[in-house]
Amino acid sequence: xxxxxxxxxxxxxxxxxxTGIEALFANLLAGARAIxxxxxxxxxxxxxxxxxxxxxxxxxxxxxxxxxxxVKVMAxxxxxxxxxxxxxxxxxGIATKGIDNGAPDIESSRLGCNIGAGLMxxxxxxxxxxxxxxxxxxxxxxxxxxREGMNNLTPLWLLKYLPNMLSCxxxxxxxxxxxxxxxxxxxxxGHLAVGEAARTIARGAADAAIAGGAESKxxxxxxxxxxxxNRAVTTGNDSPGEAVRPMDVRHAGSAVGxxxxxxxxxxxxxxxxxxxxxxxxxxxxxxxxxxxxVDYLQATDGNIGGAMxxxxxxxxxxxxxxxxIIPNGTAVAAEDAAxxxxxxxxxxxxxxxxxxxxxTGSMGNLFAGAGGVDLAVAAMALHRQTIPPAVNGDEAAAxxxxxxxxxxxxxxxxxxxxxxxxxxxxxxxxxxxxYEP
Amino acid sequence: MKRRVVITGMGCVTPLGHDVExxxxxxxxGDSGLGVTELFDASTFPTTFSSQVKGxxxxxxxxxxxxxxxxxxxxxxxxxxxxxxxxAGLGDSGRFDPxxxxxxxxxxxGSLDFENFTSLLVDGWGEQKLDxxxxxxxxxxxxxxxxETEQEANMVVAHLAAELGVRGPAFNCLTACAASTQATGExxxxxRYGDAxxxxxxxxxxxxxPYGMTGFIRLTALSGRNDDIPRASRPFDLTRDGFVLGExxxxxxxxxxxxxxxxxxxxxxxxxxxxxxxxxxxxxDQDPEGEGAAAGMRAALEDAGLTPADIDYISAHGTSTPLxxxxxxxxxxxxxxxxxxxxxxxxxxxxxxxxxxxxGATELITCVLALRDxxxxxxxxxxxxxxxxxxxxxxxxxxxxELNTIMSNSFGFGGxxxxxxxRRI
Numbered sequence: 133x134x135x136x137x138x139x140x141x142x143x144x145x146x147x148x149x150x151t152g153i154e155a156l157f158a159n160l161l162a163g164a165r166a167i168x169x170x171x172x173x174x175x176x177x178x179x180x181x182x183x184x185x186x187x188x189x190x191x192x193x194x195x196x197x198x199x200x201x202x203v204k205v206m207a208x209x210x211x212x213x214x215x216x217x218x219x220x221x222x223x224x225g226i227a228t229k230g231i232d233n234g235a236p237d238i239e240s241s242r243l244g245c246n247i248g249a250g251l252m253x254x255x256x257x258x259x260x261x262x263x264x265x266x267x268x269x270x271x272x273x274x275x276x277x278x279r280e281g282m283n284n285l286t287p288l289w290l291l292k293y294l295p296n297m298l299s300c301x302x303x304x305x306x307x308x309x310x311x312x313x314x315x316x317x318x319x320x321x322g323h324l325a326v327g328e329a330a331r332t333i334a335r336g337a338a339d340a341a342i343a344g345g346a347e348s349k350x351x352x353x354x355x356x357x358x359x360x361x362n363r364a365v366t367t368g369n370d371s372p373g374e375a376v377r378p379m380d381v382r383h384a385g386s387a388v389g390x391x392x393x394x395x396x397x398x399x400x401x402x403x404x405x406x407x408x409x410x411x412x413x414x415x416x417x418x419x420x421x422x423x424x425x426v427d428y429l430q431a432t433d434g435n436i437g438g439a440m441x442x443x444x445x446x447x448x449x450x451x452x453x454x455x456x457i458i459p460n461g462t463a464v465a466a467e468d469a470a471x472x473x474x475x476x477x478x479x480x481x482x483x484x485x486x487x488x489x490x491x492t493g494s495m496g497n498l499f500a501g502a503g504g505v506d507l508a509v510a511a512m513a514l515h516r517q518t519i520p521p522a523v524n525g526d527e528a529a530a531x532x533x534x535x536x537x538x539x540x541x542x543x544x545x546x547x548x549x550x551x552x553x554x555x556x557x558x559x560x561x562x563x564x565x566x567y568e569p
Numbered sequence: 570m571k572r573r574v575v576i577t578g579m580g581c582v583t584p585l586g587h588d589v590e591x592x593x594x595x596x597x598x599g600d601s602g603l604g605v606t607e608l609f610d611a612s613t614f615p616t617t618f619s620s621q622v623k624g625x626x627x628x629x630x631x632x633x634x635x636x637x638x639x640x641x642x643x644x645x646x647x648x649x650x651x652x653x654x655x656x657a658g659l660g661d662s663g664r665f666d667p668x669x670x671x672x673x674x675x676x677x678x679g680s681l682d683f684e685n686f687t688s689l690l691v692d693g694w695g696e697q698k699l700d701x702x703x704x705x706x707x708x709x710x711x712x713x714x715x716x717e718t719e720q721e722a723n724m725v726v727a728h729l730a731a732e733l734g735v736r737g738p739a740f741n742c743l744t745a746c747a748a749s750t751q752a753t754g755e756x757x758x759x760x761r762y763g764d765a766x767x768x769x770x771x772x773x774x775x776x777x778x779p780y781g782m783t784g785f786i787r788l789t790a791l792s793g794r795n796d797d798i799p800r801a802s803r804p805f806d807l808t809r810d811g812f813v814l815g816e817x818x819x820x821x822x823x824x825x826x827x828x829x830x831x832x833x834x835x836x837x838x839x840x841x842x843x844x845x846x847x848x849x850x851x852x853x854d855q856d857p858e859g860e861g862a863a864a865g866m867r868a869a870l871e872d873a874g875l876t877p878a879d880i881d882y883i884s885a886h887g888t889s890t891p892l893x894x895x896x897x898x899x900x901x902x903x904x905x906x907x908x909x910x911x912x913x914x915x916x917x918x919x920x921x922x923x924x925x926x927x928x929g930a931t932e933l934i935t936c937v938l939a940l941r942d943x944x945x946x947x948x949x950x951x952x953x954x955x956x957x958x959x960x961x962x963x964x965x966x967x968x969x970x971e972l973n974t975i976m977s978n979s980f981g982f983g984g985x986x987x988x989x990x991x992r993r994i
Contacts, residue, residue: 177705278613290784300983421739556727
């Protein structure tokens with residue numbers, strides 16, 4: 133069975149370092165440091181008080197007027213996805229139901245959607261207000277809650293936090309009625325979602341798809357969880373911009389972030405026919421897991437080696453042909469070391485030559501949102517033939533012998549590989565190629 | 570040519586039995602999994618009952634160090650996976666290639682640490698809003714890294730990978746009530762494409778905790794028949810008033826046909842069709858015309874290269890909510906046309922309740938058993954015909970008939986629709 137070629141024709145990103153691919157890419161080239169002291173809530177009793185947050189962010193201006201009311205029932209993760217989708221669809225030039233109420237030029241049933249999502253945090257002010265109506269003698273009273281208290285929650289409360297609501301809202305807005313999925317594998321979610329969506333188009337089940345991921349961890353539960361796992365940097369509260377240092381000799385932990393990236397993937401022939409701008413071609417996808425990942429208090433590499441090898445095989449290329457690697461780069465020392473070792477195993481000596489550009493130093497860990505952003509940046513790098521620098525990668529750690537570029541690099545880029553693994557041990561790798569008709 | 574995918578092992582932990590054969594005999598024997606909620610005090614909740622897994626302990630050989638912090642639904646999944654793995658002949662002496670074997674689950678998030686999470690909302694409450702500094706102080710004293718991490722929706726996959734020692738492609742999808750059907754369909758695609766030769770698939774979920782129950786009650790999605798609990802779930806019946814929240818896990822082992830044949834694996838059924846679609850309608854309701862549901866069924870038929878005339882039985886999503894059952898009926902009519910009244914349809918949710926993310930895989934297991942035994946499990950508690958649901962729902966009594974090809978539907982809250990088709994080998 134002939135497999136169809138899949139290309140990237142639209143990019144939509146919402147990140148602490150920039151919203152919209154042009155802004156983000158320009159900021160990354162300039163070495164943007166977007167991690168700041170958290171002020172979305174008071175983090176003063178947390179050992180880590182910094183993160184990559186979106187300021188003044190709302191989806192209100194990015195949804196059709198008729199859909200504005202629905203923003204009320206969107207968790208922040210959903211809002212990020214909705215905005216990223218709007219940006220990506222506009223960028224692609226495809227007309228959907230969601231764009232300016234124009235006439236769609238893609239058949240609904242042929243437009244798919246696959247958005248990676250995380251474990252969403254309830255709005256603690258909203259839930260707390262309801263819970264505190266059911267307190268007896270200083271403790272929560274479940275009898276009172278059942279009788280009365282729960283009625284203080286809005287009827288649609290649950291729907292704010294179901295992971296599939298990211299794709300649900302996006303599919304409604306854009307009338308994307310094709311194959312639809314929600315991957316929930318932490319930091320690998322976006323990679324896996326894009327890989328799966330590309331496969332869907334390749335086998336002919338859809339002609340285009342909105343794919344990537346979005347998540348917000350800048351909330352008390354997200355920060356608490358990162359701290360409990362000892363993954364958070366606790367030494368950088370006074371110098372947030374320099375605190376997260378993936379693969380760098382002074383890497384000392386990660387920071388929560390929020391954001392997302394969605395790509396428009398499209399059947400190559402369809403994109404050609406409509407004269408679309410093609411950023412890159414999706415040529416390789418691999419996924420794998422590490423049975424040791426369940427011991428999550430130990431850093432493991434999530435078998436990214438397996439995922440990268442599978443992606444290289446799928447692409448039919450040799451490791452040395454890759455010109456850019458965007459790794460997870462959590463900046464947790466043991467995790468960086470494990471990841472760098474796996475990259476070394478796959479790429480050999482070339483690992484010290486090929487530029488590795490983790491984006492976490494600039495914006496923190498976007499978790500399910502990371503893969504889509506990484507892939508959008510990789511697609512842009514291929515399109516512009518420019519590789520952004522590795523922010524805060526001043527000197528590679530001895531056990532992370534990778535090439536962390538200090539300045540942008542121009543030209544000669546044929547393939548870019550994005551890879552990530554998550555706590556628990558699932559991993560995904562996607563290879564993009566400079567587009568040649 | 571497409572690589573063919575067969576089911577070679579199955580396992581489950583459900584409110585009607587902690588293994589496949591017990592589930593099957595309970596369903597055919599007319600048992601009900603429904604009862605008063607015992608996992609917490611729901612006595613004042615508008616819905617006081619659910620469909621709980623009762624008397625389950627993790628088998629001794631699984632309760633070792635690696636799994637000691639596993640959450641409730643992960644424990645269900647571990648037991649189900651071991652049953653499936655052994656049934657497939659991949660147990661202790663079985664040979665498999667770990668790099669060519671993966672996992673694709675549609676598992677839910679783990680149950681949250683309700684006591685501590687809720688007490689923090691009380692003790693950290695300030696003036697009209699949370700005092701996050703005070704909250705943080707208490708939180709670091711009370712919350713546990715294990716309770717928090719085990720809630721991540723990928724952790725069931727992590728535990729299964731550890732237990733089975735697999736290293737291939739690993740995914741978790743969470744498309745609400747369609748999740749484990751979707752997982753099985755995507756796992757099938759992974760084998761077909763050649764990314765793996767075997768996949769462990771299915772799902773696990775438990776939302777029977779105070780906030781899960783609250784969430785569905787506020788959506789007015791649950792049955793409120795506190796005075797008639799065993800009969801509360803009544804799919805396609807005119808008097809249905811909502812679904813009954815259940816919990817459990819179901820796991821299937823899928824393998825590429827040639828390899829399964831060459832190792833003499835038990836081949837229970839072949840997965841020949843998978844379709845996925847989105848309603849893209851509303852976050853709260855299904856498309857009342859059932860277009861999305863119909864699109865999923867049509868896509869599965871097309872994938873299988875079949876026409877509606879080839880389908881012998883439909884295992885319905887059939888939740889017992891007023892909307893789902895009439896929409897599903899409409900969608901089946903749209904796809905099956907004149908043949909719709911002649912195709913037997915049933916929903917095991919009448920007896921089993923709704924296992925949410927685990928529902929689809931559980932129902933797929935019942936489809937495989939129906940194929941094996943030539944018996945359709947009935948729709949329990951069906952009494953009063955609904956003019957909007959006027960098809961053959963196999964009410965109350967199992968029906969013997971020769972079955973060769975079966976369709977199974979799952980529709981998620983939020984409009985994700987998935988359909989699978991299996992066939993006798």
